[in-house]
Amino acid sequence: AGLGIGEPFVAHEVGAADSIAYVVGAAVGLDLLEIDRIVASPVAIGHGRVRIAHGEVSIPAPATAELLCGIPTAQSQVEAELTTPTGAAILAALAERFGPMPSMTLRRIGYGAGRTDLPEQANVLRLVLGSVTEADEDEVCMVETNLDDTSGELIGHACSRLWQAGALDVFTTAIQMKKNRPGVTLSVLCRTADAPAIEATLFRETSTLGVRRWPVVRQVLARKAHRVTTPWGDVEGKVAFPQDGPPRFAPEYEACRVMAAEHHVPLPEVYDAARRAFDPNEP
Numbered sequence: 167a168g169l170g171i172g173e174p175f176v177a178h179e180v181g182a183a184d185s186i187a188y189v190v191g192a193a194v195g196l197d198l199l200e201i202d203r204i205v206a207s208p209v210a211i212g213h214g215r216v217r218i219a220h221g222e223v224s225i226p227a228p229a230t231a232e233l234l235c236g237i238p239t240a241q242s243q244v245e246a247e248l249t250t251p252t253g254a255a256i257l258a259a260l261a262e263r264f265g266p267m268p269s270m271t272l273r274r275i276g277y278g279a280g281r282t283d284l285p286e287q288a289n290v291l292r293l294v295l296g297s298v299t300e301a302d303e304d305e306v307c308m309v310e311t312n313l314d315d316t317s318g319e320l321i322g323h324a325c326s327r328l329w330q331a332g333a334l335d336v337f338t339t340a341i342q343m344k345k346n347r348p349g350v351t352l353s354v355l356c357r358t359a360d361a362p363a364i365e366a367t368l369f370r371e372t373s374t375l376g377v378r379r380w381p382v383v384r385q386v387l388a389r390k391a392h393r394v395t396t397p398w399g400d401v402e403g404k405v406a407f408p409q410d411g412p413p414r415f416a417p418e419y420e421a422c423r424v425m426a427a428e429h430h431v432p433l434p435e436v437y438d439a440a441r442r443a444f445d446p447n448e449p
Contacts, residue, residue, distance in 0.1 A: 185252045192256050199295060202390045205268055206261040208240040212248035230254045236332075238264050238359050244286050263357055265305065270296035297388075306334060307361045308382050311374040312341060314349035321350060324371040331367045332360035355382070394443035398429045401440040415444035 196204075211226045211234070218227055225247050226234065233254035242248060273295045280289040313321065325336045335355040343349040352372070356364045358381070365377050392405040392415060403417040417440040426433040 188252050189256065192260075196260070201295070203262050204260045206257055206264050207267075208238040208264055209234060209254070209257060210240045210242045210244075210248045212242050212244045212246045214245040214247075216247045226254075227251065233258050236359055236363065237261075244284055246282060246284055264359060267294065272296045305358065305381050305383050307356050307358050307364075307379055309354045309356060309361060309364050309368070309377055309379045310351055311368055311372065311377040312343060312349055312351050313372055313374060314343045314347045316350075316373045320372065321352065324352065324368070327367050327371050328354050328364060331363045332356060333364060355384075392444075394440050396425070396436065396439040396443055398425050398431065398436065398439075401425065401436070401443075403440065405444075412446045414446075415441060417441065 211230065214225050215222050216225055216227060217223075226249065227247065229251035230247075230249055233251055234249070237254075237258060275295070276293045278291045278293075280291075282289055316324075321338065325338075328336045333354050333356050335353075337353050339351040339353065341349045341351050352368070354364050354368070361379055365379070368374055368377050387409075388407040389404050391402065393400050393402050394415065394417075395401075401417050402421045403415055405413050405415050407413050417437055422433060422436045422440065425431075426436045
């Protein structure tokens, strides 16, 4: 219930004591549960009108609508405020993606009940805790455009802006276009909710007159953040868990680059030391 079901707030009211308690309680709970990733369903916001400090407004309340920008919402026939700014803020800050429940082994399930009795559904928030034991499958989007009149400098800048817009992967492919002109296919993998922002970035930062988009399904290995100790200090990275092999560690490039520069050692040497420091039995 503390995640904000059926309790009206406006932007400045999120600083109230009960809202602060909700946010702190959520943070402490997630830390105690040792959660690595958070996936949420599309957010049900309800419909109708709600009274806030500034008077009566339509649902979602203004603060809630702003916080949910870029987040998929779910249609609901319930005439009530199902998501408040407090709950929207927590979801926007913590959820890695929004969509169906990932493939996992369920461990525990918790429920939080709101104060308001809803006429058509239970007023509860459900948290499902599980562990991913195999590759996680999710649906994302591929957005592409062909370019034959954009310079390499502008394409490089566009790639940087696409990463900032939420791209999961960005890459280019050399192609041959009409009238024997060499060109580039600029491909962007992104979450479905981020596709509009990716397309807007392509139109703004390149000369393209059109983009194409289609859904793709990807398999993602279970992974977690990990740190190893090298002769020059700690290096952050990620551990992946293949289905048919031992865990493998990938050092973060930026951490290795900074360490190599600070200690005046070759970058490959830092990479090798970080990989040797990884103990596959530790994770």
